[in-house]
Amino acid sequence: MSQTRALARPASHPRLLNFGLVCLTFVLCLAGSLKAQETTTEDLITSHGYSFYGDLTYPADFEHFAFVNPDAPKGGEISFAALGTFDSMNPYTVKGRRGQLSWSMYESLLGDGAADTYGEGYGLLAHKLEYPPSKDWVIFHIRPEARFSDGTPLTAHDVLFSHNLLLEQGLPSYAAAVKKRIPGAEVLDDYRIKFTFTEGISRRSLIDQVGGVPVWSKKWFEETGARLDESRLETSPGSGPYMVETVDVNRRIVYKRNPDYWGNDLPINRGRHNFDRIRVEYFGDDTAAFEAFKAGEYTFRQEGDSKKWATLYDFPKIESGAILKKELPDGTPPTPSGIVFNLGRELLKDRRVRQAIALGYNFEWTNESLQYGLFKQRVSFTQDTPLMATGVPEGAEREFLLSLGDLVPPELLSEPALMPHTSNPDRLNDRRNLRTAMGLLDEAGWAVGDDGRRRNANGDLLRLTFLFNTAQEGTLSAVMENFVANLDKMGIEAILEKVDPSQYTLRERERDYDLIFDSYAAFLGTGTGLMQRYGSEDAAFSIFNPAGLASPLVDAIIEASLLSQSTQEEQTTLRALDRALRHEFIMIPLWYNDSYWVSYYDQYEFPEPLPPYALGQLDFWWYNAHKAAALKAAGALR
CATH class of the missing domain: 3.40.190.10 (Periplasmic binding protein-like II)
Known part of the structure; x- marks a missing residue:
C-alpha cells in the first residue's frame, strides 16, 4: 500500500x-x-x-478485502x-x-x-x-x-x-x-x-x-508529444476507476467514475470506488473553506484545527443532525511533523543553537491555551508503535548499536531516548527554559549586545527566517507567532515570513528557509524509501528531506535494516533508527492526535470497524440516496 x-x-x-x-x-x-x-x-x-x-x-481466491462492504451501493x-x-x-x-x-x-x-x-x-x-x-x-x-x-x-x-x-x-x-x-x-x-x-x-x-x-x-x-516533466492541464488516459470530468483552474476539479472501467469486478476492487463523482473545491484559506462547508458547498471535512473543532462545530446543521461530527479511530503512527531546521544553514549546524531554539516552543501552554487540551505531544518518529525507542537501549537493540562501532556516540548507549523538553503550562515564556536557552546561545558564541540582539564574534546578527504558508492561517499561525515571540525574548531576530501557496512551494523545493513547518513520514517497515527521506546520498536536494539530514549513523542503521532477514531483526534496527533520528535533532516535535476529526453531511456510510490504516472516505465509504434526499427536502443541501 x-x-x-x-x-x-x-x-x-x-x-x-x-x-x-x-x-x-x-x-x-x-x-x-x-x-x-x-x-x-x-x-x-x-x-x-x-x-x-x-x-x-x-x-489467491479471496473475494474482497475484509474491511469493505462488498455490497456497498454505487452512486x-x-x-x-x-x-x-x-x-x-x-x-x-x-x-x-x-x-x-x-x-x-x-x-x-x-x-x-x-x-x-x-x-x-x-x-x-x-x-x-x-x-x-x-x-x-x-x-x-x-x-x-x-x-x-x-x-x-x-x-x-x-x-x-x-x-x-x-x-x-x-x-x-x-x-x-x-x-x-x-x-x-x-x-x-x-x-x-x-x-x-x-x-x-x-x-x-x-x-x-x-x-x-x-x-x-x-x-x-x-x-x-507531451512530457512527464511539464506542467499541463491536459491529462493522459488512465486505467483507473475515475477520470477527469471538469477542471476550473484554482476553483474546482470534478472526477467522474469511468462507466467502462475494466477492473470493476476484481476482488481487489469490490466494495470500493463507490461514488459516481468526487469533487474538489478550492479556497484561499481555511476560514473561507469552513464557511463554505457550513453553507453546503462541499460535503465532507476532515478537521485539523483544534480551535474550530472545540468551539465552532455548534452551528444549526450540527444541532439538527444534518451534519455529523465524529472522532474516528486512527491506527497509523502520527506524521512526524514539526518545526524543521535547515541543517544547510551554518548557524543551525550547531546543536546548541538548535536546542536553544527548541526551548522557545511551549507545548503545554500551547495545548492548553490555544488547542483546548486536545493534543498529545509527539515524541517519536514511530509514535505509539512497537518501533518506538524507549529508555536506554537494551538487549538486541543495544547489541546492534554496539556492532556499529564508533558511529554510535556514547550517549546514545548510556542515555534514554531523547524526549522533548517540558514547559510551564501557565505562561508562554517559561523562564527556566528561557534561561537555559540563553545559556546555550552564549556558549555557542552568540552574545547579547546593547540592543538586546545576539551576534557572533564577527558581528553577524542571529537572524532566522521561518517560512510559513498563508493557506495554514488560523490556530497554527497563532502557535507559530507565539513561538517566534519567545525567540525574540532570547535575542534572536526571527521573522515569520508568510507567503502564498505558490511561493511557499517554490521556496520549499529550493530549501530557501531557516525554519519551516514540515513533515517527514512515519514508518512501520524498512525499504529504500528510508534512504530517500533520511539518508545522506540525496540530502542536499531531496524534497523529502527538508532538514537536509546527512548522518553516517542513520545511513548505517538504514542499510542494516534493509539487510534484515526476519521481522524481529527488522524491528530491532528500526527501533534504533527512531532513537538515532531523535538524537540527530532535526526538528522540534509538536503535537499529534490519535483520532480522525471528521464532519460530513449525513448522507454517507462506512464499514465498521474501520481498518487500522485508512479513513478511506474517498474509497470504501458509500452514498445513501435516501438520506441525501431527506437532506435536500429539509433544505440542508441544494
Whole structure:
C-alpha cells in the first residue's frame, strides 16, 4: 500500500512510509537495482501478490478485502475542500502546483488497497507475478482485459514505456538510483514484463517498487508529444476507476467514475470506488473553506484545527443532525511533523543553537491555551508503535548499536531516548527554559549586545527566517507567532515570513528557509524509501528531506535494516533508527492526535470497524440516496 503525505491515495496509509507498495511520491524518488540469475522452473515463486517475507494475509481466491462492504451501493457524490491554488493536472512534474487527486486516474501492476495490512501488495494490472527465492528478477503477468479510459488495451509495452519515461523525464535522483539497482527491464510478450535486479544489494523495495510504477499510455504520449516533466492541464488516459470530468483552474476539479472501467469486478476492487463523482473545491484559506462547508458547498471535512473543532462545530446543521461530527479511530503512527531546521544553514549546524531554539516552543501552554487540551505531544518518529525507542537501549537493540562501532556516540548507549523538553503550562515564556536557552546561545558564541540582539564574534546578527504558508492561517499561525515571540525574548531576530501557496512551494523545493513547518513520514517497515527521506546520498536536494539530514549513523542503521532477514531483526534496527533520528535533532516535535476529526453531511456510510490504516472516505465509504434526499427536502443541501 502506498502513500506520502502529499500524494496520499484515498485507500492508502496517509501518514506512513509503506515499503510494501510504493506510491508515486516514492516511485519518483525511490530506487531498486537488478540483475538476473539462472533459476530452474521448480524454484520459482508464483503469487497473486507480494510481501517481502511472503506472508500475504489474503489468499489467491479471496473475494474482497475484509474491511469493505462488498455490497456497498454505487452512486452519488462526495466533495471536499483544498486550500491554495493549482496550475497543473500532471502530478509528476516538479514544476507548478498539481491539482488534488490528479494522480488518481493511473494504476500500477500491484494495487494499494489493503488498508488492514502493512507491506503487502495484491495484483491489480497484473494477475500474478513470479520470481526466484533470491528475488534477482520478477516477471509480471498483465491482465489481458486491462484498458485505458480511451478504450485502448494496456500492455507490457505501456509498462516498459512508463518505467523508461520516469528514467528520462522524472526526478534526476530517481533516475540515478534506479539505473544502479534496476539495470534490466524487457517486454517478453504483450502481457509479460521482466525486471532484473543488481547483484549484491538488498532485495527490499525492488519487486514492490517496480510493481508500484504508475502506467501511462505509450500511444498518447507519442501522439501528443507531451512530457512527464511539464506542467499541463491536459491529462493522459488512465486505467483507473475515475477520470477527469471538469477542471476550473484554482476553483474546482470534478472526477467522474469511468462507466467502462475494466477492473470493476476484481476482488481487489469490490466494495470500493463507490461514488459516481468526487469533487474538489478550492479556497484561499481555511476560514473561507469552513464557511463554505457550513453553507453546503462541499460535503465532507476532515478537521485539523483544534480551535474550530472545540468551539465552532455548534452551528444549526450540527444541532439538527444534518451534519455529523465524529472522532474516528486512527491506527497509523502520527506524521512526524514539526518545526524543521535547515541543517544547510551554518548557524543551525550547531546543536546548541538548535536546542536553544527548541526551548522557545511551549507545548503545554500551547495545548492548553490555544488547542483546548486536545493534543498529545509527539515524541517519536514511530509514535505509539512497537518501533518506538524507549529508555536506554537494551538487549538486541543495544547489541546492534554496539556492532556499529564508533558511529554510535556514547550517549546514545548510556542515555534514554531523547524526549522533548517540558514547559510551564501557565505562561508562554517559561523562564527556566528561557534561561537555559540563553545559556546555550552564549556558549555557542552568540552574545547579547546593547540592543538586546545576539551576534557572533564577527558581528553577524542571529537572524532566522521561518517560512510559513498563508493557506495554514488560523490556530497554527497563532502557535507559530507565539513561538517566534519567545525567540525574540532570547535575542534572536526571527521573522515569520508568510507567503502564498505558490511561493511557499517554490521556496520549499529550493530549501530557501531557516525554519519551516514540515513533515517527514512515519514508518512501520524498512525499504529504500528510508534512504530517500533520511539518508545522506540525496540530502542536499531531496524534497523529502527538508532538514537536509546527512548522518553516517542513520545511513548505517538504514542499510542494516534493509539487510534484515526476519521481522524481529527488522524491528530491532528500526527501533534504533527512531532513537538515532531523535538524537540527530532535526526538528522540534509538536503535537499529534490519535483520532480522525471528521464532519460530513449525513448522507454517507462506512464499514465498521474501520481498518487500522485508512479513513478511506474517498474509497470504501458509500452514498445513501435516501438520506441525501431527506437532506435536500429539509433544505440542508441544494
